[in-house]
Amino acid sequence: MKNIKTSTGVGKWLPRKFDLEKAAGTLQFTDDLRFGPELLHAAVVRSSIPHGEILSIDTTKALEMPGVVRVIVGEDFPHHFGLYLKDRTPMAIGRTRYCGEPVALVVAENENTAREAVKRVRVDYKKLEAIFDPVKAATTNTVLVHPELHKYEHVDFITPQPNTNIGNWFRIRKGDVEKAFEEADHIFEETVTCPQIAHGFLETLCSICKQDPASGEITIWTSAQSAFTVRDIIAKGIGYPLHKIRVIAPPIGGGFGGKAGMTIEALCLAAAMDKEIAGRPVKLFIPREEVLLTSWVRQGFVAKIELAVNNDGLIQAIRNTFWFDTGISAEYGANPVRSAGYTSMGAYNIPNVWSDCYAVYTNKPFGGAYRGFGLPELMSALEVVIDIAADKLHIDPVEFRKKNLLKKGQTTCTGMPMHDHALDKIIDRVAAKLKISEKEPPVREGWKRGKGIALAIKAPAIPADASSSAIVKLNGDGTVEVLAATMDMGQGTYSAYAQIVSEELGVPYDWIKVYYPDTQSHPYDWQTVASRSCWSMGMAVKRAACDVREKLIALFSEYWQVSEDSISIEYGVVKCRKLGKSERIDERVQNGFKMPDGVLKGGPIIGTGSFTPPDIIYPDTDTGQSAKSVVHFTLGAIGVDMEVDPGTGKIAINRAVAGYDVGKAITPINVRGQIEGGTVQGLSACLMEAMAYDENGKLLTPDFTDYKIATFKDAPAEIEAFWEETPEELSPYGNRGVGEHSMIAPAPATNNALFNATGIRIHSYPLSRERVFKALRAKERGETDFWEWPYALDLAFRKAKKEW
Numbered sequence: 001m002k003n004i005k006t007s008t009g010v011g012k013w014l015p016r017k018f019d020l021e022k023a024a025g026t027l028q029f030t031d032d033l034r035f036g037p038e039l040l041h042a043a044v045v046r047s048s049i050p051h052g053e054i055l056s057i058d059t060t061k062a063l064e065m066p067g068v069v070r071v072i073v074g075e076d077f078p079h080h081f082g083l084y085l086k087d088r089t090p091m092a093i094g095r096t097r098y099c100g101e102p103v104a105l106v107v108a109e110n111e112n113t114a115r116e117a118v119k120r121v122r123v124d125y126k127k128l129e130a131i132f133d134p135v136k137a138a139t140t141n142t143v144l145v146h147p148e149l150h151k152y153e154h155v156d157f158i159t160p161q162p163n164t165n166i167g168n169w170f171r172i173r174k175g176d177v178e179k180a181f182e183e184a185d186h187i188f189e190e191t192v193t194c195p196q197i198a199h200g201f202l203e204t205l206c207s208i209c210k211q212d213p214a215s216g217e218i219t220i221w222t223s224a225q226s227a228f229t230v231r232d233i234i235a236k237g238i239g240y241p242l243h244k245i246r247v248i249a250p251p252i253g254g255g256f257g258g259k260a261g262m263t264i265e266a267l268c269l270a271a272a273m274d275k276e277i278a279g280r281p282v283k284l285f286i287p288r289e290e291v292l293l294t295s296w297v298r299q300g301f302v303a304k305i306e307l308a309v310n311n312d313g314l315i316q317a318i319r320n321t322f323w324f325d326t327g328i329s330a331e332y333g334a335n336p337v338r339s340a341g342y343t344s345m346g347a348y349n350i351p352n353v354w355s356d357c358y359a360v361y362t363n364k365p366f367g368g369a370y371r372g373f374g375l376p377e378l379m380s381a382l383e384v385v386i387d388i389a390a391d392k393l394h395i396d397p398v399e400f401r402k403k404n405l406l407k408k409g410q411t412t413c414t415g416m417p418m419h420d421h422a423l424d425k426i427i428d429r430v431a432a433k434l435k436i437s438e439k440e441p442p443v444r445e446g447w448k449r450g451k452g453i454a455l456a457i458k459a460p461a462i463p464a465d466a467s468s469s470a471i472v473k474l475n476g477d478g479t480v481e482v483l484a485a486t487m488d489m490g491q492g493t494y495s496a497y498a499q500i501v502s503e504e505l506g507v508p509y510d511w512i513k514v515y516y517p518d519t520q521s522h523p524y525d526w527q528t529v530a531s532r533s534c535w536s537m538g539m540a541v542k543r544a545a546c547d548v549r550e551k552l553i554a555l556f557s558e559y560w561q562v563s564e565d566s567i568s569i570e571y572g573v574v575k576c577r578k579l580g581k582s583e584r585i586d587e588r589v590q591n592g593f594k595m596p597d598g599v600l601k602g603g604p605i606i607g608t609g610s611f612t613p614p615d616i617i618y619p620d621t622d623t624g625q626s627a628k629s630v631v632h633f634t635l636g637a638i639g640v641d642m643e644v645d646p647g648t649g650k651i652a653i654n655r656a657v658a659g660y661d662v663g664k665a666i667t668p669i670n671v672r673g674q675i676e677g678g679t680v681q682g683l684s685a686c687l688m689e690a691m692a693y694d695e696n697g698k699l700l701t702p703d704f705t706d707y708k709i710a711t712f713k714d715a716p717a718e719i720e721a722f723w724e725e726t727p728e729e730l731s732p733y734g735n736r737g738v739g740e741h742s743m744i745a746p747a748p749a750t751n752n753a754l755f756n757a758t759g760i761r762i763h764s765y766p767l768s769r770e771r772v773f774k775a776l777r778a779k780e781r782g783e784t785d786f787w788e789w790p791y792a793l794d795l796a797f798r799k800a801k802k803e804w
Contacts, residue, residue: 167330203253450757531737
């Protein structure tokens with residue numbers, strides 16, 4: 001029985017951990033670490049063509065430069081790496097597959113020398129035909145990005161298709177789709193496209209690697225979301241035992257999925273393990289203009305969606321084809337395809353589902369994890385199609401969604417029963433708060449005003465064995481240390497863990513310190529992804545804190561000679577009201593209690609906890625069916641009130657209202673922050689973000705001069721965030737994840753609002769000024785549907801570049 005009193009436990013509004021150090025500039029990131037004069041610096045030689053054979057690499061002039069130690073090429077480190085599919089090498093070997101791919105690594109005594117030497121490396125190529133269009137790449141095999149795909153190792157639930165450009169094919173086969181379409185009263189078929197987009201994190205990538213020349217042990221300091229995943233991928237790639245690889249993850253300045261898995265660590269390690277480096281640490285820092293060529297990007301997306309609806313407005317079937325542009329690697333990008341696939345009917349009850357989801361190789365930078373993990377792309381399309389169907393059926397878009405809502409007990413597209421949730425209440429609250437059915441005059445003279453709504457749904461995209469473990473240590477002054485290998489990259493999980501410990505131990509929040517990950521000191525955690533940390537690691541932290549509490553109370557029970565249930569811990573003080581005693585936690589919890597019989601008992605109190613989802617069953621690879629395909633879903637909705645300038649195509653967001661069923665808000669300040677931040681990020685992706693390339697596959701938007709993201713000036717004047725709390729059964733406190741979900745639906749809600757304002761439907765993101773302007777002009781010619789192949793933006797950007 002828990003007998004605890006605290007004012008800083010679960011559900012309290014408290015200052016966040018490490019915010020003070022961040023504001024003061026005292027928190028040290030990887031680039032801030034100092035190693036003295038023995039530190040070497042690496043810089044990357046990158047391919048100048050998108051596809052071709054490497055005929056030769058001449059390093060002579062680079063090696064002649066004073067201070068250059070070594071130039072390493074792909075053949076010097078010929079290992080394949082990958083989390084789900086081992087299709088990546090740190091440097092190109094024999095063939096380059098995208099413009100910007102590393103082909104060599106210069107190592108020098110200082111960074112300036114390394115970067116200057118990069119310019120002196122000469123690479124000769126035999127150009128091959130490149131492919132940039134994911135639909136063409138998937139449907140024709142004239143160009144194979146990975147001719148040796150059949151040789152790559154992969155996990156069982158990923159299904160690459162040899163002799164094609166398909167790195168993964170995920171399928172859903174539920175019900176009788178053909179019959180449903182034959183009998184349908186109404187059929188709607190639409191296509192929606194999204195380009196690749198970038199994460200936009202503040203801190204660029206940085207890794208420092210060192211190998212001990214005597215023991216061979218490797219230490220990696222890196223800006224990574226998941227220290228243990230880096231360790232595991234590296235170990236499997238180079239055939240090393242886990243205990244000989246230590247990964248230290250200092251604080252990182254944002255991630256959004258872009259620092260998930262392995263990014264540049266193996267590339268840096270290629271230098272650190274080179275025999276001529278002789279055990280010196282090597283630092284690889286990626287400047288801003290190279291980040292988009294080095295990290296994950298959000299996959300481009302082409303969706304073809306067909307809906308079958310009856311005269312009562314009930315959706316009878318859906319048929320989907322999703323092409324995810326995963327660039328030259330599907331080693332991580334294979335999994336967002338699954339995430340979208342097993343959510344491919346959205347938040348709706350659709351009895352018949354046919355979905356084909358492809359991770360398609362192209363000659364572009366590699367796609368992978370990004371906040372929302374496949375769902376922003378999916379819902380940016382599906383929620384627009386739902387609005388189109390409602391409009392053509394003359395049904396209110398809110399009522400059409402509620403009529404078809406997936407409710408408790410009804411099955412998802414994988415056949416898994418949906419759990420309880422409050423999405424219907426959330427939809428009503430969003431609609432009411434936004435006055436969505438009320439036509440209001442524009443705030444800006446001459447502009448057109450509209451309102452739109454969209455739903456969000458996402459499950460943690462995790463394998464069945466995604467485990468977490470934690471250690472909680474009680475110090476001799478009552479303070480507490482927590483070792484949990486989650487990376488707090490701004491989402492506030494360390495605050496949540498401290499509140500969980502306060503809730504279970506009865507010690508004040510300020511007495512609790514949570515440490516950044518180190519695989520040598522911390523117990524295992526799978527990854528900091530999938531909005532799983534407060535749920536999965538939260539369960540482990542709670543169990544570890546309970547373990548400490550039980551040990552502490554057992555000792556005081558024997559020391560005071562009373563039953564355990566008569567003892568409480570209140571605000572860091574152990575009490576027994578029956579005896580009228582109260583004592584602060586002191587050094588006896590470290591050194592032991594002298595019991596009434598004179599025997600010393602106890603010693604350091606250390607609690608441990610672990611958690612593995614107990615009942616996930618991988619979906620069948622042929623049908624996608626599973627009795628429990630995911631642990632749970634978080635659902636929500638967002639409404640957007642916007643205006644558009646008919647003369648310029650500029651969109652301005654007046655207001656956004658967003659709500660999600662989070663189960664339980666562990667740290668309300670974090671939940672509100674996640675909803676507000678994700679809303680702005682989702683609007684940014686909707687209105688301005690796109691990676692553009694020239695005709696040779698060269699990235700034209702490598703930095704924030706040309707790659708635009710939303711600033712404070714672009715954010716809505718008001719974002720109203722709220723949440724419902726329908727408890728999750730298997731959870732520390734009924735909580736579910738919310739970190740990614742607010743990113744999922746702002747784009748389609750804005751697109752739907754644009755239609756409400758103007759009567760035009762744009763099928764291609766982003767809804768940039770130029771694109772909206774062109775769509776408005778097209779409407780003057782009688783065209784209300786505006787659709788551009790995503791690479792039309794590249795053509796426009798190239799033209800503008802030339803004019804500049």
